Each structure stands twice: as C-alpha cells, then as structure tokens.
Amino acid sequence: MDKSQPDNPDTSNPAAAQVTVHIDGEPVKLRQGDNLLEAMLSEKYNLPYFCWHPAMGSIGACRQCAVTQFADQEQQKGKTIMACMTPVSDGMYIGLNHQPAAEFREQVIAAMMTNHPHDCPVCGEGGACHLQDMTVMTGHSMRRYQGQKRTFSNQYLGPLINHEMNRCITCYRCERFYKDYAGGNDFSACGSKNQVYFGRQQDGILESEFSGNLVEVCPTGVFTDKPFSAHYTRKWDLQSAPSVCQGCAVGCNISVGERYGSVRRVVNRYHHDINGYFICDKGRFGFSYVNNDSRIETARGIELSSEFKPHQLAIALARYKSADNFGIGSERASFESNAALKHMVGSENFCSGLTDYQHFCLDIIRSVMSAKQPPSVNEIEQSDCIIVIDEDLTQSAARIALAVRQATRNAAFDKAEQLGIPRWQDAAVRTAGQACRSNLFLLQSKSSKLDDVATYAEPLHPAAIIKLLQGLGNANQPDSISDMPFDNGLASLLQEIKTALQHAKRPLFIAGCSAWQLETLQAVEQLALQAPPHWQFAFLPDAVNTMGLASLIDQHTMSLEQLIAKSLQQSTVIVLEHSLSTLTRAQQYQLAEQSQTLIVIDHNQSLLSELADVVLPSAPFTESDGSSVNYMGLVQPFFAVKPPNSPIHPAWHWCLLLDSTFGRQNLANITTLSQLRAYLAEHDSSFPDMSRLLAEQLLFKSARQPMRYSGRTAMFANQTVHEPKSPQDTESPFSFSMEGAGRTDVQGQALPKAFSWAPGWNSEQSVYKYQTRIGGRMNHRAEAITVARGADKNLAWQQRKSDTANPGVLSFNGLLIRRLSHLFANDALTDDIAEFKLLAPVACLLVNPADEANLAATSATHVTLISDDKTSMTVRLITCDDVARGTAYLHHPLLNLHNAIAQVSDIVQASSDDIARQQQGQSEQLQSILNQKSRALSRLQKRDQQIPIQIVGEGR
Amino acid sequence: MSLATNLPRVGEGNINLVQLSYRDYLSVEEINAIEHEVAILGQRQAAGIEAMKLVQKNRGWISDDCLYAVADLLQMPASQLEGIATFYNLIYRQPVGRYVIHLCDSISCHLTGFAQVSEAIKEYLGIDYGETTSDGMFTLLTNACLGSCDKAPAMMIGEDHFEHLTPQSATDILRQLCAENDKDELNLRE
Ligand code: SF4
Ligand code: SF4
Ligand code: FES
Numbered sequence A: 001m002d003k004s005q006p007d008n009p010d011t012s013n014p015a016a017a018q019v020t021v022h023i024d025g026e027p028v029k030l031r032q033g034d035n036l037l038e039a040m041l042s043e044k045y046n047l048p049y050f051c052w053h054p055a056m057g058s059i060g061a062c063r064q065c066a067v068t069q070f071a072d073q074e075q076q077k078g079k080t081i082m083a084c085m086t087p088v089s090d091g092m093y094i095g096l097n098h099q100p101a102a103e104f105r106e107q108v109i110a111a112m113m114t115n116h117p118h119d120c121p122v123c124g125e126g127g128a129c130h131l132q133d134m135t136v137m138t139g140h141s142m143r144r145y146q147g148q149k150r151t152f153s154n155q156y157l158g159p160l161i162n163h164e165m166n167r168c169i170t171c172y173r174c175e176r177f178y179k180d181y182a183g184g185n186d187f188s189a190c191g192s193k194n195q196v197y198f199g200r201q202q203d204g205i206l207e208s209e210f211s212g213n214l215v216e217v218c219p220t221g222v223f224t225d226k227p228f229s230a231h232y233t234r235k236w237d238l239q240s241a242p243s244v245c246q247g248c249a250v251g252c253n254i255s256v257g258e259r260y261g262s263v264r265r266v267v268n269r270y271h272h273d274i275n276g277y278f279i280c281d282k283g284r285f286g287f288s289y290v291n292n293d294s295r296i297e298t299a300r301g302i303e304l305s306s307e308f309k310p311h312q313l314a315i316a317l318a319r320y321k322s323a324d325n326f327g328i329g330s331e332r333a334s335f336e337s338n339a340a341l342k343h344m345v346g347s348e349n350f351c352s353g354l355t356d357y358q359h360f361c362l363d364i365i366r367s368v369m370s371a372k373q374p375p376s377v378n379e380i381e382q383s384d385c386i387i388v389i390d391e392d393l394t395q396s397a398a399r400i401a402l403a404v405r406q407a408t409r410n411a412a413f414d415k416a417e418q419l420g421i422p423r424w425q426d427a428a429v430r431t432a433g434q435a436c437r438s439n440l441f442l443l444q445s446k447s448s449k450l451d452d453v454a455t456y457a458e459p460l461h462p463a464a465i466i467k468l469l470q471g472l473g474n475a476n477q478p479d480s481i482s483d484m485p486f487d488n489g490l491a492s493l494l495q496e497i498k499t500a501l502q503h504a505k506r507p508l509f510i511a512g513c514s515a516w517q518l519e520t521l522q523a524v525e526q527l528a529l530q531a532p533p534h535w536q537f538a539f540l541p542d543a544v545n546t547m548g549l550a551s552l553i554d555q556h557t558m559s560l561e562q563l564i565a566k567s568l569q570q571s572t573v574i575v576l577e578h579s580l581s582t583l584t585r586a587q588q589y590q591l592a593e594q595s596q597t598l599i600v601i602d603h604n605q606s607l608l609s610e611l612a613d614v615v616l617p618s619a620p621f622t623e624s625d626g627s628s629v630n631y632m633g634l635v636q637p638f639f640a641v642k643p644p645n646s647p648i649h650p651a652w653h654w655c656l657l658l659d660s661t662f663g664r665q666n667l668a669n670i671t672t673l674s675q676l677r678a679y680l681a682e683h684d685s686s687f688p689d690m691s692r693l694l695a696e697q698l699l700f701k702s703a704r705q706p707m708r709y710s711g712r713t714a715m716f717a718n719q720t721v722h723e724p725k726s727p728q729d730t731e732s733p734f735s736f737s738m739e740g741a742g743r744t745d746v747q748g749q750a751l752p753k754a755f756s757w758a759p760g761w762n763s764e765q766s767v768y769k770y771q772t773r774i775g776g777r778m779n780h781r782a783e784a785i786t787v788a789r790g791a792d793k794n795l796a797w798q799q800r801k802s803d804t805a806n807p808g809v810l811s812f813n814g815l816l817i818r819r820l821s822h823l824f825a826n827d828a829l830t831d832d833i834a835e836f837k838l839l840a841p842v843a844c845l846l847v848n849p850a851d852e853a854n855l856a857a858t859s860a861t862h863v864t865l866i867s868d869d870k871t872s873m874t875v876r877l878i879t880c881d882d883v884a885r886g887t888a889y890l891h892h893p894l895l896n897l898h899n900a901i902a903q904v905s906d907i908v909q910a911s912s913d914d915i916a917r918q919q920q921g922q923s924e925q926l927q928s929i930l931n932q933k934s935r936a937l938s939r940l941q942k943r944d945q946q947i948p949i950q951i952v953g954e955g956r
Numbered sequence B: 001m002s003l004a005t006n007l008p009r010v011g012e013g014n015i016n017l018v019q020l021s022y023r024d025y026l027s028v029e030e031i032n033a034i035e036h037e038v039a040i041l042g043q044r045q046a047a048g049i050e051a052m053k054l055v056q057k058n059r060g061w062i063s064d065d066c067l068y069a070v071a072d073l074l075q076m077p078a079s080q081l082e083g084i085a086t087f088y089n090l091i092y093r094q095p096v097g098r099y100v101i102h103l104c105d106s107i108s109c110h111l112t113g114f115a116q117v118s119e120a121i122k123e124y125l126g127i128d129y130g131e132t133t134s135d136g137m138f139t140l141l142t143n144a145c146l147g148s149c150d151k152a153p154a155m156m157i158g159e160d161h162f163e164h165l166t167p168q169s170a171t172d173i174l175r176q177l178c179a180e181n182d183k184d185e186l187n188l189r190e
C-alpha cells in the first residue's frame, strides 16, 4: 500500500535566501525578494492591505499597506513606501507602527469612507468583512466627512451573486480575479476618477464558472453570495465544519456553515496542493440539495420510530430477509460507506454501481495511475506544456481548468524573471509577458473556455484526436500521420506538439471520462505506459469518490449489467446513495421488479427510490463524517456540520445496522466510524490505515462554533426553558460547541480549523495566520493518506473492452452525438438545485454548419430526435463551427436522470406543434423552478422559528 | 464570444440570442476607416479608442449598439470596450449637445477661480454637470487637467481651449457660440 506523503514542495520561490529586516526595531528573518507585505504577513504581522492578493500578487493600487522605510539604523529619517510593491532586501529598517505611516494608513481608510455607505448592519459582508477589519486595525473610528457620497445603480448578475456597487473601495481585486486570473470576458472596470464601476457591460448572468470567488476576493460587500443572503446568518452565528466538495473528482476543500438546522453557505478552505484560494461555482453553490424538499427524512416501507434500537430495525426488516443479499456501491457515497457495504454483503456480492463502460474507463485510469502519479492541482499550475485530451475541463473539473489557465502564464513568468521582474509584480509581469504563453494544446471536439489561452484549440473529430495520440507515441515516424477526412493539417499539428514536448521540462497530459470515448482513453493509456518519466498524466474520473470506490474493486466485483443479468428473485438488493441514472428507465424497472427486495439508502429522492421496497434515510456529506478519495488518490476526510436528526444515519452506519439482517455478521460489534475504519484497515488490504490522520486530534478538539456564537441558550426557548445539551462528537476533532477554539495539541501544534478566523481578522483573509507562510501549507499537521495506486485489474473488464456499446454516445448518419458536459447540469444530485437549473443550458443540439445538411432539417430552429421505440425529444438546434465536423453535442435535462433516448433513428425538423410544446415545457419548467425556489426558502425560514431539538442518532 | 461556450440558459427564458453584426450597423466608410487604424496599430483591440472617435464623429455619441458593433468589428468583448469608452471623457456614452464644455476642475484651476467660473456657467445655462441644455446646444462636463495650468482656469469646447477664464469671459464665450450658431442656422435657411 502506498502511504507515502506526496512530496510536492511549496512552489513559490523555493530557494530564496533569508535576510534580516528590522521591523519597529526588532530583527526578523524574511525571505529575500518577496514583497515586504507578503513577507511581513508570513511572519504574522498585522499589516492592513486591500489590493494585494496572495494568489494574484501586487499592483499597489489601494495605498493601504504603507510602512516607513528608514534611511539607516538611526531610524530618524525615512519615507513612506507601499510594502506590497517593495522587495525585501537585507538590512532594511522598517517602521510599521511609526506614526506617519500609521496615520497614512488611517487616512487611506478615511478617504475610502467618504464614499463607503454606513450600511454594515444590512450588509452581507458584515462580521466577516476585510474592510471592517482594516478600518478597526488602522484605528479609524470616527467619520468626519459630511458631504455627498457617490451612488451607483447595481446590476442583476444572475442567481448566484448580489451586486451592491456603492460599497466599492476601488481596489480592483474583482476585475483582476475575474478577468486576469479566471479569464472571464464579461466583466470590467468602467469609468474613472471617483466613479469607477465594476460589473458587466449590461445586466445579465455572470458567465464565468468562478464568479462565486468574487464573494471572497472582494474585501467589501459589493459581491455577496445570493442564496446565502436570501437565508442569512452572520458568520459569527454559523456553526461550521471542514468539508470536501462533492462536486467532482478534484475534491476541493471547503468549509460549510450551518444555522438552525439548515446549511447556509460554503466557502473555500485553503488547501495548498488542491484548491488554494479558489473553488468553482459548483462547489460553492452546489450543496443546497441537502436543504431541499426532496430530502428523505424518514424510513419508508418499514415502521421505524425515530429513536429506534438496532433490534427493532432487525424486527422491522425481518420480513424482507432473503436467501441472498447484494449491495450496489456508488461513486458519490463515502469511502467508508462503500467499504462497509462491501464487507457487509461480502465481496462476491458487491456491485460497484458502475456500468461496464465506466469500468473500462476506470480500468484505464488505474492502469495509467499505476504508471504515473497524477500531479496535484498546484503541480498542474507549474507545468510548462499541457495537452488536454477530449475533455472540457471548465465543465467537468473546473478548478483544474483554472490551474491550466495559470500554467499558460509560466512562459510569461520566465520572461519576467529574465527581465528581473519579481513574480508578484502583477501588472509588470503581465505587461512584460503580453501574449507570451506556455503551450496548451486543446485536443477537443468542441471549443471551450480555455481556447483564449491555447496554442491550439480548433475542434477536431475524435478519430483525429486518437490518431494524434498514436502519432505522439510513435517517436520514430514523426510525419506518418495521414489527414482525416475533415481535419487537414494533422501532420503539422502533430509535429508542433512533438516539438513542444521536446522543449518542455514538465509536460502534462490531462484526460477525463466525460467524452465517453473509450478508444481515446486507450490511446492515452498506451501513450502513458511508454512515455518518458518526466511526462505527467492526470486522469479525471467522473465523481467525487470514484477513486475510493475503484480501490475497493476486486476480482469478484460486479458491474451493474452483471448484477442485473443475475436472477435476483430470491435476493435483496441494497443500493447505496445511487440513483442508477446511468441505467435506462427500463433497466431501473427491471432491477426493481426482479429483485425480491430493493432497499435504497439515500438522502434525496430519486426515480429509483420511488421504486424501492424500503427506503432508509441517509445523511448527506453535511451531516456525516466520512472521507472521499480524489483524482490523485488522496483520502480526504470531511466532517458533519450538524448531526443528522434520527432516524437519519450516515450510510455507513446503515450498513452496520443492516449487517445483522442482510450481512455476514462481521460488523456486529462496530458502532462508530473509528471502529469501522480500524476494522476495515485490518481486514481489507485496499483500505488505508487512517488512525494516524485522526487519533491524536480526537483528544484535542477545536470548535465548530465561533466565540461569539449567539442565541445558544435561547434557541429552543419556545420549546423548553432548559438548555439542551450540545451534541457530543467523539468521532471527530471538532466539537459542536464553542469549546476548543484556537487550541493547540500536546506538542503545541495548531489544530485544524472548522472555519477561518483570527483575532482582528474576521474575513476569510484570516487564513494567513494559519499558514506556514503566505501561499504555503497550513500549519497544522496534515498527514496525506492515499489509496493504493493501480492494484491488480479485474480481468473481466480487460477482456470485453472492445465489444461493448458506448452508452453515452449516439450516432446518426455518420454523426457522433455526444452528451454536452456542463458544470451546472452534470449530475442528478445538483439537478435538484434551483439556481443550477436556471444556469443550465436550454435543451439543444449543437452541430457544425457543414453537418446541418445531414439532418433533414436545414435552417430549422428546432429539431426532433426520434428513436426506434418512438420516443422523441425536441431541442433547439444551434449550428456553429465551434463543433468539429462529424460530431454533435446534445443536452436535455432528462439525459441526467436516466438515459432518456437510447438511440437515434431520425432527426427531423421540429413541427410547429413540437416547438410550441417544447417552448411551453421550457417556460413551465422555468416557472416551476422559480416557484420551487421560493417555496423552499419560505419553508426554511419557517423552520428557523421552530428548530427541532436534535435527536441525535447513535454512532453518528 | 463563441456560441458553443455561451449557450442560452434556462434562466434566460426563451430569448433568442441575437448577435449584432458590425456589418449591419456601421457604414462602409466607418468600417474602412477603422480597419485603416487597425492596420496602423497592428492589434485589433488597440484601435478601440480611435474606432469610437471615428464613429462618434459621425453620430455624435456612442450608443450601446455602436459599442457592440465596434466591439464586434474589433473582435473584443463589449465589456472591455465599455471600460475604455467610459474611461476616456472624450467618448460620450450619452447623447450630448452641439457643444460639449469640458471645464477643468483640477488643482491649478481650483486655486485660480474654478468655483466662480463653474457657478457662472451653470447659472447661465441653467444646467448642472452631466446635463444638456433643453435646446440641445450645450453639455457641461468637468475634465482633469487640460495642461493649461499656467493659464488657469481653463476649459475646452470642441477642439478649442479657453484660458484665463473669469465668470464674465466664460459666459461671453458661450453667448458668442450661441450667436454664431444662430447665424449658421440663418445661413442654412437662406
Ligand atoms: S467591487 Fe470589491 S473587489 Fe471590486 S474594486 Fe470594489 S471593493 Fe474591490
Ligand atoms: S472543481 Fe470540483 S471539487 Fe472543486 S469546487 Fe468545483 S466541483 Fe467542487
Ligand atoms: S495592498 Fe499595497 S497598495 Fe494595496
């Protein structure tokens, strides 16, 4: 088993020398060449700033970070300098609290306040506001300005972000993030002088996948989290827990905030190797299904009181006892839940919950992974030549797309370095770099939002991509590639890539599974297995815990198809947090009808849970502890932000409870997560020993609630005058109370934090106090535990690769129709989120104009796809040459829920009736989303008045 | 902006994305003149200011449609062009009067009587900054330093600079412009 810590060093300027700088007379060691602000913050000084950002560098725009630089050690004469624009050099004498500089900083705030409204009480940023913090820090406590303030009108920026421009202090961070860092082009700074406006050219939905970061990047309340604002709580009243985004296989670290039993918001939680300071909008806004009407909160199909005892459950379930028990695991269930299920039913009876096709993909991923350790997101950013293979990263692993975008700047950084410009001099580096970019080849069939920084981004037919990959593997015959029917110039492209690879020090290939093209993945595999050692490969699986599930697969593990093919009349099938949306509706029915008993353990209703005989309510990631394994094989624990209300239990706990009835009774004496982990580590060679990760920390808890958490004693006063005991948490390093904030462990090591806060630093910027240094690792001990890479393959998957139909791709008349991958419409769970439904594309078919003639529908606005079994779907026809000839992309909401159309026998121009029906359907859909949204909100708000006193299940 | 990366969304209702093509909006002369600037500058986006000045010369101001058309022609995001348009105070994003008064409100002029001149102009025209007289003759704007600090206070109308202003001289200038304008119109009518 591979338990070694991935040893990626902190990357910014590693070798720089330490020099001595005198700050207010005290000698301190700082890193030479850093900017003084960054260096001082690394030493945990309180120096106010606005425009500097740890990931974006300095521009010297706000003048807030002023300090005095003395001429000599007499410290008599000096000048006011901007710390963020000044490189650290040996023997500097700096006055931080020196009067003129301190006063200057106070006056900078005073000037900002001439325009800043006095609206903290109604501002969503209040209590977690960098501007408030800096104002207090500089000592600016009186407002003397009597004149008029500048006023702006605000824009509608879509369902995710609020805009309140009057609060702007013109630091330019938002524009630098949105445009310069994340590559958005629907945002800019407008106007001049005292009237600078930050927003879109006109009202409308922000197009960037990273718009949510504006909430944290903006030091004031201009950009705030809209769903959070709609059901709001101050940060100091939020109970928080460190968690891991469940949106995709990247596994970004997040902190989840809860109040009165509902989850309110998600913010970025800094992780040096993965997400750094930024997450994507799916991660920030994609949690709210845990608050939805569709939550399963009671058991169905059996009588079960909320305070049931295990034996009562056994009695209730007794009539479902059958000869054989099968378990279906899931990519989105936690590592522990999957492992518990497997050990409960036994490995012969364990089905992965993946289709054959997914297994083949996974098999390839694991084979590549066993040859090549996938780089971390941070390492991806360091790459100097990236080749993305048939995957729209911006939609399937958005955080990685952001890293790829940064990687293209490496050439500019190199150039700046040659010119002697430090990396943090953002404006200067950009000016020097201009169009100078590291190589990025996007071998894709449809344009993506990375095209603007790519060396090559012309849409290619998938067959051409495969040819290129084969050509790359074939070092001896560089020019032997022939052109494909639609793609001329392949040979020269191949040559260009080869040349780029030759010059690259850290070349990287990135591939994923959303294109559903097995041949492509096989070509990548071949390439990877024979690639030189310095070529890196990152393979992105489908879901948050695909790699965790994969590591549990052994030679007995079944695919979904294999399970369905079995005769299940005498069997109980237990489905773990899976809606089986990869199957067609018919297959789902077949499974339900065939099996003697179908038990679904899940937290939200699905089409499948409606078919089940028994439904058991499980706790989503916000209410349970567990872990998931990201694309690198890193095991990342997440923690409940609130305990689940009985009879809701974490899925792994249901597995323990069901063991006596449906299992092999091996898990009989286990009741807690740590016991389960210990058992698994001992009995399953693929389950890592996680005790190192947690044991010590369990003794020294840190708090989930901030010190100012209010209303604790009054919350339940309408139900009882006794203050309920706060739920105990024996299983995690966090308490459900205010106890333990800021504690350290025995060796004085800092403890991990449930939320980011430090005295004087209420905003998320406070994270620097807990980093080893700016942009470095967190200062608490964090062992990296990984699952074994590339264990032996299940031979079954290898043998049948070639003859399995590819379920994700339809074809018609030589046209390859793929599913459109879209950040807000990728999976069934987030389909339940109103905001995402609004942001999802309308049902559409994207084709190249040259292929339009192939459809019996030239110059139609809508087409109808018809299948043999007479099912049909009408979609908008969009023609554009951003799609490769011979390929088309289909999006329809039903495709996510179950494979709504199995094959296409015809594509015709939609009749006016069809169009009318489709458009009516669409407006009804829109209306129902909006209704659903307002209903959900009022339900949650009502519940705040009557919070159920939490009856906490055992073994949480 | 590519269609495939910017698909119509459910939340935008059934609006059909209409993209304004520069060909439908700009005249051939305008397009040629802008392309000429592009050729000189080498980079399309760099021609933003010149392009808008050219179009503004013909049309008096830059409407939203003008902005989209120019952005389309220069292949740049409209938001970026908007940033440029609103940064430079000689690009007008609202209809303006026949004469646009740019009165300097920077430091030298402030020290030498800007306030009185400003009051006199406002009173004479009956408008405040950012406004246009009802007869469409004058629009009043402030301007950062006009480079006439040694002859402050100063203002600029069209391409003419007026210096050493006093409340009296400033209103005289405006009166004279009115008179000239009347004469022009008489001439036209005859
Ligand atoms: S909107 Fe926020 S981030 Fe942008 S300039 Fe204003 S204060 Fe700074
Ligand atoms: S990139 Fe993936 S893991 Fe990261 S925030 Fe987005 S959806 Fe979540
Ligand atoms: S942080 Fe240094 S000038 Fe803004």
Ligand code: FES
Pocket (backbone or CB within 6 Å): B104, B105, B106, B107, B108, B109, B110, B144, B145, B146, B147, B148, B149, B152, B153, B154
């Ligand atoms: S300050 Fe008015 S012209 Fe320079």
